[in-house]
Amino acid sequence: MSPSTAPLPADERIPFLTVTNWVRSAAVCGFRIEPFFLEMGLDLARLHPTEATVSVEEIQLLMARCVAEARRQDPQLHFPQVLGETFAFEYLADVETFITTSPTLRAASPALDWISALVNPHMALKLQEHGQQARLMLSFTREDATPGTTWHFAEAVFVTFCKFARLMLGEPAQTGQLSFQHAQPEGAPPLRNALDLPVLYGQPVNAILFERALLDRPLRGALPSLHQAAGQRVAEQLSRQREQQQPAASRPDPHSLTAQIESRLLRTPALLGEGIEALAADLGLHPRTLQRRLREEGQQHSGIVNQIRHQLAVDWLKHSHDSVEDIAERLGFADRRSFSQAFQRWQGVSPSEFRRQGNP
Template sequence: MPHSERTTSSSWALAIVQALELSGLDGRALFVELGVDPGLLNDPDARIAQDQMTRLWQLAVERSGDPAIGLNMAQVIRPAHFNVVGFALMSSRTLKDGFARIVRYQRLIGEAADLALEVHPDCYRLVMSIHGDRLPAPAQSHDAAMAYALAFCRWMTGRVLMPLEAHFAYPAPAELSAYQALFGCPLVFGAPSYSLSFSRSMMEEPLATGNETLAQLHDQLAADYLMRFERDRVTHQARQVLCRLLPQGEPKREAVASALRMSTRTLQRRLQDENTSYQALLDETRRELALQYLGQRQLTLLEIAYLLGFADPSNFFRAFKRWFGIPPGQYRERQLARRPMVNNEEDR
């Protein structure tokens, strides 16, 4: 069945283009090279295919030779990059409230991202997961999101705030200076997820720009926009639920329908309207997550099988061979053979 592709807002894509320009690249020219109309960047309501954004990052790294180029996003802060959500953020009472709004309206910025704001006894943790579409999300997209989130905190407070920790799911790069200069905190590589941890006092401190009346007005605008946007995007919402439920075992369609507050029959009909089915969506989600997990060297094949909801690892091996024609172990070996080993990686 046809695949319902994920998209990124043109406002966020414009921020990426501006970040690439800091490294001397012509982002609009790269879009042309990828077959994307750069004129879309001037239309705040336009959407750009997520896979095209992935290819943009890949081409940018190739041309610049800088795998940390995503960190440039910290230097291009503008509320408009968040579309209508940016104005709601500006009027938030605290950074905690602002992050909660980003989580709530994230799909307007980019459908490929899952965000969660975790509350811990000593901190708040913003956990990020960018799933990509047919192509696995590049490390640079995570770097960009984390860099932008931190820079926005600093812009909102007018202070050079430091996270408690920054976690990255990929192995430590050979050169860490750009990460150390930007984040200024302990860096953890090879982590289970991408996240930034902030002190509770920092997140709960009132902001000078906070305005509850304006925040509610902007919330209404963002909610209306989100309602129009999501009217035909049940596929994306169901995929997000699957990503959350898969580590607990293969999700039943009844559980997904319940999470989306609709009947199983309604879910089936809405997915059919978007040219897919529950089984096809489950298969696609497992397929793309498998590629991302195989890129994380600290995960064993057994762990990946369980993260994908397979009770029997042999079912994962059979499914992977059906998807890609080779066993997952062989696929990982080929991918690792193409990627140079970073310094001291073999010691971890």
């Protein structure tokens, strides 16, 4: 059965930073996308990618129209593949700089979280490692997301990933495998022909499997100073974005449970690594009661812990002489590596580099 395209509820909007990529891909496929934009109500005369947003329903319908029109132009044209192959970070220049100047693919991995936050907050990219294998897994976090409504985007994302991996490694990966949750689209040219990788459909997850050693292979395009500077700029951009998205009315009331937890964790950082049960006991609450009250305030235990860890990590790296290992332990991380990975996501640089740069 071919994947279907059922529209999702138009109850929230997502960034449309990639608008020029859609325009270019449509042109490659031989059609003008402007009529489709007009149907969506986009004012092209005033449209600016850094400010444009679309609803989930609109982007789903736009993709369906583009897939059908590309096929009408040429049965061998597959719009998700073209969108992935022609993708460029035109309005995310710092993200592209961070990726393409990375010393290794592993060092570029914080961009996975950034891309989700900046392009589609309902898309989650997770790097997993086991034995000699690694896999990049893609999931869509909306409750109503199904393989039938997200398959086009899954294909485009992995085509883009393969494009940049080839660019950075200087050669195609010799081994690997793509898996998709959806059925193979009827009539579409096989992605295997474009990616030179085995492609499996109807699998439990959307993922690309590859040799773990590739994560740490030195890259010829490495430029450490550019890489670190770009990472910091992206981290600052995301911080500003979060502040703008949180209106004053939604910030924690000083008497709220969220504020109490933040205060308790700042005073007793040992609680950061002890789980929700220990925190609940410290507050005199049952863990389920704590979770329920946090949900009522629109918060999660893990989110508050990450926020406090970030705040304390920056403060201690700036103002203490504690080693990175000691700070990782005080913040409740399993080891230095897991702390460094988290800090890289937060700040765009490693803890050691952050300290070397003499932050403030």
